[in-house]
Amino acid sequence: MQTRKHSVIESLANVVIGFLAAVFIQIVIFPLFGICISLGSNLLIGGCFTALSVIRIYALRRWFTRKTERNDRAVDKSSS
Numbered sequence: 001m002q003t004r005k006h007s008v009i010e011s012l013a014n015v016v017i018g019f020l021a022a023v024f025i026q027i028v029i030f031p032l033f034g035i036c037i038s039l040g041s042n043l044l045i046g047g048c049f050t051a052l053s054v055i056r057i058y059a060l061r062r063w064f065t066r067k068t069e070r071n072d073r074a075v076d077k078s079s080s
Helices: 004-033 039-079
Strands: none
Touching: 004 039
């Protein structure tokens, strides 16, 4: 079973990599669409999406963990 702490660590590692990729892609792609903004603005936009990603990933991970735990308990009770 995955602990809450492990869920947070995994989620943060996943999102940091996503953040770096997203900022790089924004820097390359935005100018192709006529969107020219500073590095600071790119980092801020990336940061907003990153914060939402951390919350989303963590919440989904915990929801699936709880669902699995409930299913495991139901199976244990039915086999007793």
